[in-house]
Amino acid sequence: MPVVTDLDSVPLTPVYTIVISATGETTVDGEPVENLPGQDARTSALADIRVRAARRGHPVRINAKEPDGSVWPLIVDHDGAVTPLDAPHPAPHPAPAPVPAxxxxxxxxxxxxxxxxxxxxxxxxxxxxxxxxxxxxxxxxxxxxxxxxxxxxxxxxxxxxxxxxxxxxxxxxxxxxxxxxxxxxxxxxxxxxxxxxxxxxxxxxxxxxxxxxxxxxxxxxxxxxxxxxxxxxxxxxxxx
The missing domain is CATH 1.25.40 (Serine Threonine Protein Phosphatase 5, Tetratricopeptide repeat)
Structure with missing residues (x-):
């Protein structure tokens, strides 16, 4: 599947967090994800993210935390395309900060x-x-x-x-x-x-x-x- 090529076009927020435990349980932003029939925890979590991307109408950012503690920054689109990043997600743009007076x-x-x-x-x-x-x-x-x-x-x-x-x-x-x-x-x-x-x-x-x-x-x-x-x-x- 195609990957996202224009990374700057992907909103900086929200950044969803997938946590995969050593026992095979998965959460998205702390909410448990039920495994889909015939799918493992990782695939089921990505399916959940795909739905969220579809609802928003654009790719979304995630951090996938593996059982060994490693964290993988990814971008996921509604069609299931997963784009791995070689650096953490950038910090969101600050709120407007006009100079007082x-x-x-x-x-x-x-x-x-x-x-x-x-x-x-x-x-x-x-x-x-x-x-x-x-x-x-x-x-x-x-x-x-x-x-x-x-x-x-x-x-x-x-x-x-x-x-x-x-x-x-x-x-x-x-x-x-x-x-x-x-x-x-x-x-x-x-x-x-x-x-x-x-x-x-x-x-x-x-x-x-x-x-x-x-x-x-x-x-x-x-x-x-x-x-x-x-x-x-x-x-x-x-x-x-």
């Missing part, structure tokens, strides 16, 4: 990158004021206005423009109302930071938050998530 962080960034002109400073003031009063939607709209002006006057890769874009992206996570938009904004932020040669730590944060937002989108709207998979793939190498 993104507008205030943007204000600090502008100080490091040089002073803003009066018009830009006024727009930044709108962002900070809206966020501090809890109006995240208003802060996001003001950050977009600021980014638009900065892009036109300073270019998309200027530190001030990148800061405004990052603030929009962070606010999109805090708003939690459009995971597709949050994914796109973080992808854009990661790509532009890479193009500008910005510090790696911020670029990695943007890329990881893009993956985290996409994971939340996939849970809520799998079809929409699939349309964004190519965009997400462009920054996969930036998360390391």
């Amino acid at each position: 993104p507008a205030v962080a943007l204000a600090a960034l502008t100080e490091r990158a040089g002073p803003l002109g009066p018009r830009h400073a006024a727009l930044l003031g709108r962002v900070v004021t809206a966020e501090l009063r809890g109006d995240l939607a208003g802060a996001a709209a003001a950050a977009e206005d600021l980014e638009t002006v900065l892009t036109a006057e300073l270019g998309p890769l200027h530190p001030h423009t990148l800061g405004a874009l990052a603030t929009r992206a962070w606010l999109s996570l805090l708003l939690r109302d459009d995971w597709a938009a949050a994914t796109r904004l973080h992808v854009l932020a990661a790509e532009r930071r890479r193009q500008a040669g910005a510090p790696d730590v911020e670029t990695r944060r943007a890329a990881r938050n893009a993956h985290a937002a996409w994971a939340l989108l996939r849970a809520a709207d799998p079809a929409s998530a699939e349309t964004l998979r190519p965009e997400l793939g462009r920054i996969g190498h930036l998360t390391a």
